[in-house]
Amino acid sequence: MPQHTLPRPICSHCDGFPTVAITTGQTTPDGHRHTITADCPACHGTGHTTPTRTDTRVGV
Numbered sequence: 001m002p003q004h005t006l007p008r009p010i011c012s013h014c015d016g017f018p019t020v021a022i023t024t025g026q027t028t029p030d031g032h033r034h035t036i037t038a039d040c041p042a043c044h045g046t047g048h049t050t051p052t053r054t055d056t057r058v059g060v
């Protein structure tokens with residue numbers, strides 16, 4: 001299966017899901033669950049890692 005090469009490698013820390021919603025356990029006045037979002041600390045919410053010259057991993 002040919003696959004397009006990604007422009008940048010997916011962040012291995014969050015596996016491409018840089019922003020997650022965390023349920024606080026509380027409900028909003030609307031009755032919805034109150035959630036907060038958190039960005040991946042490794043890629044800062046981009047979902048991609050910045051290739052470094054000193055730490056290059058090939059394969060996996």
Ligand SMILES: [Zn+2]
Pocket residue numbers: 011012013014015016017018040041042043044045047048
């Ligand atoms: Zn990440």
